[in-house]
Amino acid sequence: MASTHRNRSKVSRPVGAELAAAEVLAWLSDCIHGGLCFVCRGLLIFENSQFAELVKRAQSPVEGMEHALRRRLLDDAIDWNTRALGARKTAEYTLETRDGGRLYYACRFNVVPYRGERGVLMVLEDVTERIALAQEAAHVARFQSALARIGTLAVSGLSAQALMNEAVRETAAALEVELCKILVPRERDSHLYIMAGVGLQRDLIGKLTIEGGTHSQAGYAIRERVPVVVDDLRQETRFSPSRLLTEHGAVSGMCVPMLVQDKVYGVMTAHAKRVRKFSQQEQEFLCTMANTIGTVLERRWHEETQMDFYHRLFSSAEDGVMMTDTTGRILEWNPALERMTGWTREEALGQRPTILKSGKHPTEFYERLWASIRSGHPFVERFMNRRKDGSEFLVWERVSPVKAFDGTTQYFMAILTDLSEREQMLEALRHTEQVKLVGQLAGGILHEVRNPLIGLGSLATHLAEQTSLPQEARDRCRLIAREAARIDELLESHLGQLRPRPFDIAPCDLASVLEDTLTLLRPNLVKHQILIRSSIVPDLPAVDASRAHILQVFLNIAMNAIDAMPNGGHLHVTLTPDVRRVPGVLMRFADTGKGIPAEDLGRIYEPFFTNGKAKGVGLGLTITRDMVERHHGQLIIQSPPGSGAVVDVWLPVKHEVS
Helix, strand or coil: CHHHHHHHHHCCCCCCCHHHHHHCCCCCCHCCEEEEEEEEEEEEEEEEEHHHHHHCCCCCCCCCCCHHHHHHHHHHHHCCCCCCCEEEEEEEEEEEEECEEEEEEEEEEEEEEEEEEEEEEEEEEEEEEHHHHHHHHHHHHHHHHHHHHHHHHCCCCCCCCHHHHHHHHHHHHCCCCCCCEEEEEEECCCEEEEEEEEEHHHHHCCCCCCCCCCCCHHHHHHCCCCCCCCCHHCCCCCCCCHHHHHCCCEEEEEEEEEEEEEEEEEEEEEEEECCCCCHHHHHHHHHHHHHHHHHHHHHHHCCCCCCHHHHHHHHCCCCCCEEEEECCCCEEHHHHHHHHHCHHHHHHHHCCHHHHHCCCCCHHHHHHHHHHHHHHHHEEEEEECCCCCCEHHHHHHEEEEECCCCEEEEEEEEEECCCCHHHHHHHHHHHHHHHHHHHHHHHHHHHHHHHHHHHHHHHHHHHHHCCCCCCCHHHHHHHHHHHHHHHHCCCCCCCCCCCCCCCCCCCECCHHHHHHHHHHHHHHHHHCCEEEEEECCCCCCCCCEHHHHHHHHHHHHHHHHHCCCCCEEEEEEEEEEECCCEEEEEEEEEEEECCHHHHHHHCCCCCCCCCEEEEEECCCCHHHHHHHHHCCCEEEEEECCCCEEEEEEEEEEECCCC
């Protein structure tokens, strides 16, 4: 196997047309955002520069393991080479970098034909950023759970000491650190008293005082009133290392002041026994937890009223916090929720949470919510809410009962974390992955189809010039030549998924495009005994569009309809004016085929999703939707039970330049 990596020049080079195709493929593969590699019978046939770069980036820090990822990928490819044509799988790989970080890779294995045999096409991607987003979402859930539990205990009558003990345990678990403690300054000097802690020697809690001032991390945080984050205490120069932390093996950590109304009540710390970089989100969580505990201490020590405590606690929270009575009437509404919803505290108090109801959740959803919290259990779910101005926003919401000493529920508390920005990032990643796949397929099509396509077009042009042929046959040959040229143009356009280029927009007669579509498909329609009925509104306006691409849209939709009616049927095509956001034209294709199962409707645009089709690779609708959306149009597919599929393509009359 190792010999296949040494020098690509040793592989016999194709000649003539094969040489040109191979050079084009090599150039195209280097334009793809992602690693591309092809293996056949244990031999490395081809890999692009991105694949080599990704493998190089994942080199193991262990001596003698420089090519661990490459070896794993090739072993898996050899194993997968025994599968049937068309078999696919996705495998994930996790590797540690030389600096102690982690890289995550995903590789899609596809069994494809090659020179009468089978080969495995590998598409390798670096999914580290996507995994980081998923991990961030998990962190949010853990942070919410910890804050909700401490908030519930804070109003349950639990003693201050028990609450602090629980707070350090919850914080250590949420941040995944070994050490966590709460320090409070003594009144007579600058020493700090350890009120609670985890990971420390048990006999130190409640007995030890350590130096504060400005010579320790905790003292520095109190003096500056800001969080202090240290990646490596062994290299820190702002203050002296703590003997307590050194004895317990602390290396990295955070120390935040417990601030309540501009007064410092102490500090809360979290330390790990390895080098670690703490994120901004983790710092904000520790600040919120520290401020919560500071508020509890301040209330207990100064005997403030319970509702005043709620107000300060909620005001310091980064997430939206709402409290209601047992009937659902709002009693508290913090500033974060004001910013999130547009409703002020004065407007929200006395109302019910239904002011946020978007109508996107069924009645059963809210019935489950009330059943859970009334039985004493928290309800955690994603909510699609509505702001005061009518716009929608996605949140991760935890609704918990707040209980009294006797276990009865006194209030309900909800913590809302806005997920809108994270969802946009994930959607952007999903769209990027689809564009990559479309571009990769375009490169394969260009390699496999372009040369015979050029020959087909040349032959059709030659036949069209033969005066001995009937005029009708010559016209058909000209149509074939034009279609060959159009397909060649489309191949270049699909590569534009990686390097987008504007369409050749011009006024387009959709009735004429439909006529050409039916002419091209007439042999297939007759063969499958499919009857066509078209309804075109007279004086239909021309639309600004790329004629070649709209023709491809019509062909893709019609071919899907033909595939859905193998035993014959009817295809009804209509063209009508339709004003949506702007004037446009609606093209509707309705067939009498088997329809699309409800569970597949949500996946029909996914690349390589074929729903069991005998032919095709599952990219037709992905490409079709992209072409329609690049015309600022809309593609909607419906499949009412028992009545086939209905495909609507709407295009604006005037093309808006984006």
